[in-house]
Amino acid sequence: MIKAIIFDLDNTLTDFIKMKRLSVEAAASAMIDAGLDMKAERIMRKLFKLYDQLGWEHQTIFQKFLQEETKTIDYRILAYAINAYRRVRVGFLEPYPHVIATLQKLKEKGITLAIVSDAPKIQAWMRLSAMKIDYFFDTVVTFDDTKQKKPSPKPFEVALKKLRLPPEDCLMVGDMPERDIMGAKKMGMQTCFAKYGHRKGKKIVKADYELNDILDLLKIVK
Numbered sequence: 059m060i061k062a063i064i065f066d067l068d069n070t071l072t073d074f075i076k077m078k079r080l081s082v083e084a085a086a087s088a089m090i091d092a093g094l095d096m097k098a099e100r101i102m103r104k105l106f107k108l109y110d111q112l113g114w115e116h117q118t119i120f121q122k123f124l125q126e127e128t129k130t131i132d133y134r135i136l137a138y139a140i141n142a143y144r145r146v147r148v149g150f151l152e153p154y155p156h157v158i159a160t161l162q163k164l165k166e167k168g169i170t171l172a173i174v175s176d177a178p179k180i181q182a183w184m185r186l187s188a189m190k191i192d193y194f195f196d197t198v199v200t201f202d203d204t205k206q207k208k209p210s211p212k213p214f215e216v217a218l219k220k221l222r223l224p225p226e227d228c229l230m231v232g233d234m235p236e237r238d239i240m241g242a243k244k245m246g247m248q249t250c251f252a253k254y255g256h257r258k259g260k261k262i263v264k265a266d267y268e269l270n271d272i273l274d275l276l277k278i279v280k
């Protein structure tokens with residue numbers, strides 16, 4: 059019986075990809091306004107390629123991009139890019155469709171809700187509060203709590219301890235099989251793959267359940 063659901067945060071509850079796409083789009087057109095002679099689609103394609111290579115939280119992506127494409131860093135163009143990116147990023151952070159309704163219904167069913175995220179504590183809380191879904195979660199475990207990322211057992215252990223539940227009573231929901239699903243499975247939890255948030259990469263472990271929409275959770279938790 060599922061008594062608690064532990065969610066991953068980015069790309070499981072937050073539509074991180076959409077936020078990234080809109081921010082990068084704004085940065086591309088700002089760079090063109092500042093004088094960069096390149097088509098917006100090409101800029102975006104290159105930037106996403108860099109994100110794939112260097113990681114989606116990479117902090118100096120525009121510097122790398124300008125250096126690669128123009129062999130120099132024009133700081134005016136860079137500043138336009140960063141300003142535009144930040145403006146959109148701050149203004150746009152929303153949960154996937156049906157997240158709030160689903161969390162609400164799960165709460166009504168008496169399910170305890172938790173978060174296990176690899177994001178730093180302040181980022182995780184800022185995202186939860188910006189989306190106004192923080193009050194659904196009794197337990198929030200972030201990278202700062204254990205200094206270990208999934209699939210390490212540590213963050214899961216901390217969550218279970220706080221929840222005071224055996225692993226088999228918990229369902230882990232996440233978009234990354236090699237982190238969320240693998241880690242939870244090793245702990246003996248039930249697992250659920252958030253297919254809608256999965257971008258690409260290995261699908262080395264199979265979860266007990268799959269979600270095309272977060273609402274489908276209500277069919278799993280009777």
Ligand SMILES: [Mg+2]
Nearest residue numbers: 066068069233
């Ligand atoms: Mg994720």
